[in-house]
Amino acid sequence: MVSYLGLALAIAGAALAALLSGIGSAKGVGMVGQAAAGLISEDPSKFTKVLILEILPGTQGLYGFITAIMVMIKIQLLSGNPIMLTPQQGIAVFVACLPMAIVGYFSALHQAKVAAAGVSVVAKKPDQQSKAMVLSAMVETYAVLALLTSLLFILRLSF
Amino acid sequence: MANNEFLYAVAVVRANELALLSGQDLEQLITAPDYKKAVAMLTDKGYDEPDGTDYSAMLDAQLEKTWELLKTNAPEAEGLNTFVVKNDFQNLKACLKAEIADVDAKEYLVKPCVIEHDFLLDCVSQRKFDELPEFISEAAKKGFDTVTKTGNGQLCDVITDSATIKAMQYFAKLFGDELLTEYADTFALAADIKTAVRSARTDKGEGFIEAALVETPYIDIAALSQAAVEGEQAVLELLDESKLADYRAALESGASAFEKYCDDKLLAIVKKAKYSAMGIGPLAAYYIARETEIKSLRIILSAKISGASADTVRERMRELYV
Numbered sequence: 336m337v338s339y340l341g342l343a344l345a346i347a348g349a350a351l352a353a354l355l356s357g358i359g360s361a362k363g364v365g366m367v368g369q370a371a372a373g374l375i376s377e378d379p380s381k382f383t384k385v386l387i388l389e390i391l392p393g394t395q396g397l398y399g400f401i402t403a404i405m406v407m408i409k410i411q412l413l414s415g416n417p418i419m420l421t422p423q424q425g426i427a428v429f430v431a432c433l434p435m436a437i438v439g440y441f442s443a444l445h446q447a448k449v450a451a452a453g454v455s456v457v458a459k460k461p462d463q464q465s466k467a468m469v470l471s472a473m474v475e476t477y478a479v480l481a482l483l484t485s486l487l488f489i490l491r492l493s494f
Numbered sequence: 495m496a497n498n499e500f501l502y503a504v505a506v507v508r509a510n511e512l513a514l515l516s517g518q519d520l521e522q523l524i525t526a527p528d529y530k531k532a533v534a535m536l537t538d539k540g541y542d543e544p545d546g547t548d549y550s551a552m553l554d555a556q557l558e559k560t561w562e563l564l565k566t567n568a569p570e571a572e573g574l575n576t577f578v579v580k581n582d583f584q585n586l587k588a589c590l591k592a593e594i595a596d597v598d599a600k601e602y603l604v605k606p607c608v609i610e611h612d613f614l615l616d617c618v619s620q621r622k623f624d625e626l627p628e629f630i631s632e633a634a635k636k637g638f639d640t641v642t643k644t645g646n647g648q649l650c651d652v653i654t655d656s657a658t659i660k661a662m663q664y665f666a667k668l669f670g671d672e673l674l675t676e677y678a679d680t681f682a683l684a685a686d687i688k689t690a691v692r693s694a695r696t697d698k699g700e701g702f703i704e705a706a707l708v709e710t711p712y713i714d715i716a717a718l719s720q721a722a723v724e725g726e727q728a729v730l731e732l733l734d735e736s737k738l739a740d741y742r743a744a745l746e747s748g749a750s751a752f753e754k755y756c757d758d759k760l761l762a763i764v765k766k767a768k769y770s771a772m773g774i775g776p777l778a779a780y781y782i783a784r785e786t787e788i789k790s791l792r793i794i795l796s797a798k799i800s801g802a803s804a805d806t807v808r809e810r811m812r813e814l815y816v
Contacts, residue, residue, distance in 0.1 A: 366501055367501075369501035369502045369505075370501040370502065370504065370505040370771065370772075371505070372502055372505075373501065373502035373503060373504065373505030373506040373509075373567065374505040374506070374508070374509050376502075376506060377505075377506055377509035377510060378509050448771065448772070451501055451505075451771045451772060452769075452771035454505050454508075454771070455504065455505065455508040455771050458505060458508035458509045458511075458512075459508055459509075459511065459512060
């Protein structure tokens with residue numbers, strides 16, 4: 336009898352990476368969007384400046400998606416003929432996805448808080464927008480590291 | 495309430511903070527050659543034109559605009575009532591006294607406030623005190639009974655004044671924000687010290703003092719009441735013992751120095767929210783910042799009319815938020 340447990344675990348890991356990072360980004364972009372809308376309601380000319388800040392917490396969702404795609408490629412799910420993984424291999428793929436899933440979620444929320452504070456910077460000192468962006472981008476570092484960790488794990492796994 | 499609830503409103507406030515007057519602006523107003531020039535500078539900064547030398551309406555309108563801005567953008571921020579509920583009690587006092595004097599209270603009512611003027615007037619004139627919100631109904635009933643049965647306006651004031659501070663603490667605690675609670679409790683402390691000193695100077699009885707004082711975590715109310723009975727020196731010593739020597743020093747510098755010290759202390763509390771991007775703190779801070787600015791403007795404009803010196807005005811200037 337063919338066991339689908341390994342494959343299911345690998346798919347669950349990919350789904351988790353995309354889900355948690357996506358939820359974090361959606362919440363994050365929403366938070367900065369609220370702050371941005373508040374500022375635009377008073378000063379519409381600052382739309383472009385705050386748009387960049389709003390986009391920043393959205394990248395984690397993209398990283399989660401890349402992780403999921405990499406898993407799908409690795410297990411040949413996209414070809415329609417997936418590799419039948421053992422439960423141990425499935426667990427390995429699942430664990431490999433966790434850095435992106437967990438760090439993606441939390442870093443998106445924290446980046447959103449910094450970006451929302453950046454909206455206040457733009458409100459009072461529009462010429463300092465680039466500094467607000469840099470501060471927010473610092474949080475991104477950890478999402479990028481988590482993405483690299485997950486990708487390296489996935490790529491180095493051999494079935 | 496989640497701390498990120500007011501992201502939109504905070505951004506609105508941050509954009510509007512640019513219109514708050516800076517220390518430099520106030521200095522320019524202080525050194526303006528006359529009242530007309532000072533008013534012209536204010537209208538350039540977004541204030542309405544005053545009606546001649548009656549600048550009160552202009553300043554009141556600005557504060558009302560600030561309140562409207564906050565209520566429009568954060569209608570669910572009930573904690574902000576902490577800052578305006580004192581106006582409701584002011585209005586209540588006006589209504590109660592107008593009832594006794596048989597005059598129309600409407601022109602004495604102030605804004606911003608929590609309770610609509612017409613509703614308050616109706617409740618007082620129809621004696622429907624139970625229909626008033628919980629935070630004011632008891633004080634309204636007691637105040638009315640006192641003023642009608644005893645004719646003692648001062649006692650009525652004591653009842654409403656202590657109820658004012660309790661209502662501020664009520665709204666602050668209801669919202670559960672640390673900054674609001676600290677503000678309300680510090681406000682209560684200042685009021686208690688003023689009451690104790692005034693009572694000591696006028697030889698008030700213990701019953702009167704106890705009714706006037708409001709609980710605050712910064713001082714033992716029973717001890718303060720006892721000290722007030724013993725005299726002003728006992729109150730000052732109690733302040734030292736309660737690690738409130740800074741209040742004692744301000745008191746010893748005179749009444750206006752004490753008022754300024756208390757206002758600065760309250761502003762220092764809301765200044766903690768100066769760099770927050772979310773939460774009710776920045777909204778509260780914006781309102782207090784505007785209120786403080788208006789207090790300073792009243793002093794400047796009144797000095798312009800009376801011809802008081804710039805140095806006298808500078809002494810009374812409050813700390814600014816920006």
